[in-house]
Amino acid sequence: MASVVQSLADVNQQLFEAKKTKKLSFEQIAQRMGRDEVWVAALFYGQAKPTDEEVDKLIDVLGPWIDAKAMKRHFNPHFFPERGQLTPMPPTDPTLYRLYEIIGVYGYALKSVIHEKFGDGIMSAINFSAKVEKVQKNGADTVRITYEGKWLPYDFHC
Structure with a gap:
């Protein structure tokens, strides 16, 4: 059975290989990029979209262990992640x-408490x-896992 990393695009596999070779954690890469470690991990898995500046920082951090031209070609302005496709349900x-x-057991409890505190709406995942x-x-x-998302109240105009 192939690992999830093996199913990723070549550039993403290259990111993982460079991370392993340089013996860096997501936290260390994130600190050097000025980003959050969970976002950096999501980028490695192809679930986040970096800016051109963030691609340059990633190239600086991982250096000669990655193909800079391939990274820039892959993470171009027309790159949009296929989010949520990695995990079977x-x-x-x-x-x-x-x-x-956890969501199966506590999902409705969390939803109810959120609605009591905020009203009718949802927490943004965008x-x-x-934070872990x-x-x-x-x-x-x-x-300890902390989720923080903007509150989006429902606003119906039908």
Whole structure:
């Protein structure tokens, strides 16, 4: 079975190979680019659209381990990510399945609390950021995931 990375475009596979060769984390790459680590990871997976300036920064960070011309050709102004196509539903990867399971179990509870606090609308996944933190709780490592999206109230004009 091929990995998800092997199913990506050649330039995205090249990004992962350069990251591995340079022994860099997404956090380290993000710091050097002035971006968020989750956004950088999404870019590597072909799920984010970089500006020309961000492509140049990525080339600077990963240096000779990537083909700069191929990166610029791929991430041109006409590049638009095919978002949400990487994962079968339900997901088979254990980590992705846990996230899917969390929405299945807590989705309506979260939705209800959001509506109580904000009214009728949705949280944007376009004007959005996510943060992953490693925190200690009762002497154990725990994962803290924070989602932050712009509030978009429904406004019907029919």
